[in-house]
Amino acid sequence: MPEGDAVWRTARRLHTALAGSALAGADLRVPALATRDLAGRRTLEVVPRGKHLLHRLEGGLTLHSHLRMDGSWRLLTVTTGAGVTPDHPATRRHTVRAVLWTDSALAVGDSLGMLDLVRTADEARVVGHLGPDLLDLAFDRDEALSNLVRQPGRPVAEALLDQRNLAGIGTIYASEPLFEHRISPWTPVGALSRHELGSVVDTARLWMVRSCRLGPTVPMTALARGPADGWLPGHYRVFGRRGRDCPRCGATITEQPIGEAPRERVISFCPTCQPTP
Structure with a gap:
């Protein structure tokens, strides 16, 4: 599932392609929206909220989408003598759920996990359950930490992944900061000091902001010693590296599911650097 930084990008x-332009047309391929006509409405802005996208339109409407596991929004430039039209091979896939176009751009929402049209004033209906967004300039760190400690017996990785506590963290930004701070994903939240928990959140936020600015890379830290360790800048140290050597201690990195369905996720960790309490 794309994480907060990927949704931000x-x-x-x-926003860059559509803001300020009127929609020439919109084809919303979900039954509840199939007859809605958005043509002529100007895009005011497209903003992220955690892992959700809010496409705000003139007239007080918001097109809300969530990518879930496999979704994407693709931008295509189709120049013809008559301008942009939705007649493009990418729009013909049976998994396409939304097609938006202006005079200069074509946006295709494929395999979207959610697609809703709500009044902008009622956006809380679709994102009001989310905790503070790590990529929000006004991120409320204290509220996020207070949310995390409400269930002191909960494994810390599971709590970090719960978007009701804080929004934007997925398995990458749960796995990597916990490895950075040598904390087992199964450590109960209540066993961590507020300073320890805050350090994990601060690291996740720092790396997500850096990813938004520089691209999806994990920054080089003092723990990385060079190519001999099998880890280079831009490569994750535990995420997606099951069965490979830990770049810090040489033990074998493993992955295990955490949480309960439907929120179960797979977390990556080093069992030696991050011993289960």
């Missing part, structure tokens, strides 16, 4: 691309 998607929102920025859509």
Whole structure:
């Protein structure tokens, strides 16, 4: 599932291409929206909220989408003598759920996990359950930490992944900061000091902001000693490296599911650097 930084970059691309322009047309391929006509409405802005996208339109409407596991928004430039039209091979896939176009851009929402049209004033209906957004300039760190400690017996990785506590963290930004601070994903939240928990959140936020600015890379830290360790800048140290050597201690990195369905996720960790309490 795309994480907060990837959704932020998607929102920025859509905003750059569509903001200020009137929609020439919109094809919303979900039954509840199939007859809605958005043509002529100007895009005001496209903004992220955690892992959600809010496409705000003139007239007080918001097109809300969530990418879930496999979704994406693709931007295509189709120049013809008559301008942009939705007649493009990318729009013909049976998994496409939304097609938006202006005089200069074509946006295709494929395999979207959610697609809703709500009044902008009622956006809380679709994102009001989310905790503080790590990529919000006004991120409320104290509220996020207070949310995390409400269930002191909960494994810390599971709590970090719960978007009701704080929004934007997925398995990458749960796995990597916990490895950075040598904390087992199964450590109960209540066993960590507020300073320890805050350090994990601060690291996740720092790396997500850096990813938004510089691209999806994990920054080099003092723990990385060079190519001999099998880890280079831009490569994750535990995420997606099951069965490979830990770049810090040489033990074998493993992955295990955490949480209960439907929120179960797979977390990556080093069992030696991050011993289960």
